Amino acid sequence: MRAHPVPPQATAPFTAVFEALRLRVLQRDWLSSNNIVFLDPDADAGPGAGGAAVVDTGYATHAPQTVALLEDLLGRVPVTRILNTHLHSDHCGGNRALQTRWPGVQTAVPARAFSKAQAWDEEQLTYRLTGQTCEPFRVDTTLVPGSSVSLGGHVWHVLGTGGHDPDAVVLFEPEHRVLISGDALWRAKVAVIFPELDGEDGFEPALASLDLIESLAPAVVIPGHGEPFAEVDDALRISRQRLRKLQAQPAAHVRHALRVLMVFHLMEHRRRPPQDLCEWMAASPMAQRTAVRRLTKTEPPALAQETLQSLLDDGVLVRQGETVGLA
Numbered sequence: 001m002r003a004h005p006v007p008p009q010a011t012a013p014f015t016a017v018f019e020a021l022r023l024r025v026l027q028r029d030w031l032s033s034n035n036i037v038f039l040d041p042d043a044d045a046g047p048g049a050g051g052a053a054v055v056d057t058g059y060a061t062h063a064p065q066t067v068a069l070l071e072d073l074l075g076r077v078p079v080t081r082i083l084n085t086h087l088h089s090d091h092c093g094g095n096r097a098l099q100t101r102w103p104g105v106q107t108a109v110p111a112r113a114f115s116k117a118q119a120w121d122e123e124q125l126t127y128r129l130t131g132q133t134c135e136p137f138r139v140d141t142t143l144v145p146g147s148s149v150s151l152g153g154h155v156w157h158v159l160g161t162g163g164h165d166p167d168a169v170v171l172f173e174p175e176h177r178v179l180i181s182g183d184a185l186w187r188a189k190v191a192v193i194f195p196e197l198d199g200e201d202g203f204e205p206a207l208a209s210l211d212l213i214e215s216l217a218p219a220v221v222i223p224g225h226g227e228p229f230a231e232v233d234d235a236l237r238i239s240r241q242r243l244r245k246l247q248a249q250p251a252a253h254v255r256h257a258l259r260v261l262m263v264f265h266l267m268e269h270r271r272r273p274p275q276d277l278c279e280w281m282a283a284s285p286m287a288q289r290t291a292v293r294r295l296t297k298t299e300p301p302a303l304a305q306e307t308l309q310s311l312l313d314d315g316v317l318v319r320q321g322e323t324v325g326l327a
């Protein structure tokens, strides 16, 4: 009998393959990324014999919940490794809490992000741009595109994917053809292409990342947000269509990014008076960005009003008394 039985998870269609890979997906909401948990093959053999690896750790305000979910799943098995697909605050916001709970944990981040994290450069790490919180954490080692890592006793390839975040990596296990895609591929939406907000090329690298993913022919994708899925061709088609449309209308992409920013802000802050929300957005580095102002030809206060109104019109946000919040 195993000393630390793993409770069943709600990933029914992929139970067998996930079991074979010794992985579990803790599916979170959109404020926090999913957490993918691997048990080392000897994790059950007793104290100090092995541990668990966690790919992506969610958003900072959910960190206590992330730790509690991992404690529930792992029992006495410690988390010994953290790996981040990229350092957006919804993917590494739990790193600090995990490092505090399991002090021996080794943290691996994409090679291109290592020095930014080591210097804790919030501008480079985009936390200033998005107005999001991330507790500083220690980085120990790098995930180098072209290399591989052992997770749950299987070899996973590390591949670089630009676009959404130029530093990001995805992880691919070639035997079972399972891909951990971070924010490079979701089932039916595309993530904001952040470099474009600074006037840099992001759409072409995002499309190239999709080509790379297609070349791997994954059977199952575990995205950073949403359920694991097998409809990979469909997801690639939807993502390409959406990216090409946004590429043709970069101002629409900026407006989409501002909507996402406002929605994330309200996921964290729940409800806010509309005026406060608009003042926050108008002053936000994203609305103030030169490329954003150039593309939208709109000044930040008007852009904030417009963003709020479009989310109210679409029913994403609703008024409740003196405040607005998510529907």
Ligand SMILES: [Zn+2]
Pocket: 086, 088, 091, 164, 165, 183, 191
């Ligand atoms: Zn991201």
